[in-house]
Amino acid sequence: MRVTDIRKITQAALDALPIYSGAERHVGQDIPDEYIIYSLGYSRKANYADNRATARTFQVDVSYFTRDVETKAARTEEIISAMEAAGFRTINAGMDIAADVGAMHSGVAMEFSYWGWG
Numbered sequence: 850m851r852v853t854d855i856r857k858i859t860q861a862a863l864d865a866l867p868i869y870s871g872a873e874r875h876v877g878q879d880i881p882d883e884y885i886i887y888s889l890g891y892s893r894k895a896n897y898a899d900n901r902a903t904a905r906t907f908q909v910d911v912s913y914f915t916r917d918v919e920t921k922a923a924r925t926e927e928i929i930s931a932m933e934a935a936g937f938r939t940i941n942a943g944m945d946i947a948a949d950v951g952a953m954h955s956g957v958a959m960e961f962s963y964w965g966w967g
Contacts, residue, residue, distance in 0.1 A: 855907045855963055859887050862935035863911070866927055880954070883915040885928065890960070907963045909937065912946060914956040925957050937961040 856872065863870035863885055870885035890908035911932065913924055925943050933939060939961055946956030 855889060855892075855909065855965065858935055858963065859889075859909050859911075859932075859937075862931045862937070863887065863928070865931045865934075868913075868924070882917065883913070883920065883924065885911060885913050887911045905965055907965060908940070909961045909963065911959045911961065912956050913959075914946070914954040916953050916955075918955055921955065921957055925959065928959060932959075932961050937963050 860870065860872075866885070868883050868885055869881050870887065872887060874886050888910050890910050892905050892907050909932075911928060913921070913928055915921055915924065929939055929942060939959070941958075941960040943957045943959050946958055948955040
């Protein structure tokens with residue numbers, strides 16, 4: 850499994866939600882009321898055969914941003930459910946991200962891992 854594969858799996862999992870998601874943070878004036886960004890934290894080779902990695906673990910960081918603090922807990926659960934349905938394991942179910950005063954967003958960061966072959 851390559852890094853491009855894990856990005857596609859992550860995007861497909863988040864596409865199941867009715868929220869914009871992508872690998873780039875929104876900047877500027879046209880920031881949606883809520884959105885998700887993700888990044889690949891690391892890839893660790895886990896199993897070997899014939900001096901080649903046959904399996905690896907990928908860490909994916911997912912951050913959810915919203916202007917409506919009331920939706921943060923429910924959306925966090927939806928994101929976790931979508932990622933777990935795609936085969937991810939939850940490492941950290943949510944750490945608050947300080948509010949962005951300019952954009953009026955607060956956020957929550959989550960960490961997931963994925964076990965992939967090859």
